[in-house]
Amino acid sequence: MTLSVSGGTLLFTLLLISRLLENALLNAEVKEGEILPPTIHKLMKGYNKYLRPFFDNGPVSVGMSLDIASIDTISEINMDYTATIFLRQRWTDERLVFQGNKSLSLDGRLVELLWVPDTFIVDSKKSFLHDITVENRLIRIFPNGTVLYALRITTTVACNMDLTKYPMDKQTCTLQLESWGYNINDLTFHWTRGNESVSGLDTLKLAQYTVEDHYTSVSEAIYETGHYPKLVFHFELKRSILYFILETYVPSSLLVVLSWVSFWISQSSVPARICIGVTTVLTMTTLMMGARTSLPNANCFIKAIDVYLGICFSFIFGALIEYAVAHFCTLTYSESMYGHHMHDTFDDEMNGIITTIASNSNRAKRRKEANAAANAAGANAAPVEIALTPSSPSGSEPRLEAPPEVPRHWCFTVLAVLRKVLRRAINCCHIENPHYIDNYSRVTFPLSFVVVNLLYWTYYLYF
Secondary structure, X not given: OHHHHHHHHHHHHHHHHXXXXXXXXXXXXXXXXXXXXXXXXXXXXOOOOOOOOOOOOOOEEEEEEEEEEEEEEEEOOOOEEEEEEEEEEEEEOHHHOOOOOOOEEEXXXXXXXXXXOOEEEEOEEEEEEOOOOOOOEEEEEOOOOEEEEEEEEEEEEEOOOOOOOOOOOEEEEEEEEEEOOOOOOOEEEEEOOHHHHEEOOOOXXXXXXXXXXXXXXXXXXXXXXXXXXXXXXXXXXXXXXXXXXXXXXXXXXHHHHHHHHHHHOOOOOHHHHHHHHHHHHHHHHHHHHHHOOOOOOOOOOOOHHHHHHHHHHHHHHHHHHHHHHHHHHHHHHHHHHHHHHHHHHHHHHHHHHHHHHHHHHHHHHHHHHHHHHHHHHHHHOOOOOOEEOOOOOOXXXXXXXXXXXXXXXHHHHHHHHHHHHHHHHHHHHOOOOXXXXXXXHHHHHHHHHHHHHHHHHHHHHHO
């Protein structure tokens, strides 16, 4: 008896719980009907969001338009840009046709009930959909079945940059939209208004760039799995050079001019000229290192700013080397003047000695020949003709006729020729006055720097 009572109680409890669950489900259906208006509720009846429109009647045509809200950053180091865009997509779904002449604007959260294109951004490194205060989505259905789907997205997209003319460069970046899973047989993309489908760039203000041109194009993405629809938005950015002129070009040029001050300082002021040269070299090195901090460390890019900084560094280092050469020539010149004077004195003495030795040798030879001739004449008893010297009018002093002059030894001739050749070779590299080096540098350094600047700016601005 006790078991039957407890069993009846349990059965009653189960029936009560099932009744309560049925009431809860009925209340949920009523609330769902209240959320969805009758028109939407009717449209959603039998709607399958997993099947695309015109499933058996050709591809779905999706029109795209963009509104560029902002371009936040453009990074040369990472070679990408970050932009916030409003992406709008339009397509027609025959299952959503309804009677009336007004469009229906729905809550963005109802997008989960509809089929939407699987559009994605090519080359996107990271993207997110804004969700403050709710997800920034817009769904609007028109009576003819056209669906407008809008999103607010912030994305970081890769942009391949050519920095060979940095900071006088122009970069062309793209924003590419593709379908992830539907090929061209199921889905097609097109810009709704051609190049005018993208707006917002005319009023866009960037820190270092100005938007020079932009245009759109339609293409196909070819992969192993098939051909997929693709839309490309191209925009050309030109870098503003004024910042770099004030930050890098003007300071480096002034450092070059500062290095020329040493040309007007006396060569005897060694500490002053060395201090200017070393200081300008170190300052230029620091400036070059600072200019590289915001650029990618890629060996493949020899940038225009690197070329200019290298030119300035070469002129500054050349000014330091110029003083070293001028100072060395000054010391050499002083020593050579003293050595030249001693060398001339030594040459005069040697020439006198050689002349004396030669004259004495000739005189002794003539006496020897005269004695030999006299002895021969006495032995043969032949008369000897004696000539009177012109210096003795009375003719009391006899004089023998002098024999012809004997040529100098060939060693003296070779030494004389070698000495002339060495003197000419030294004179070719000899600077008459080392102070002229500074005088020439005062003209050649500025003139060369101006010419190099003209060639530099002409090439990078017009070629």
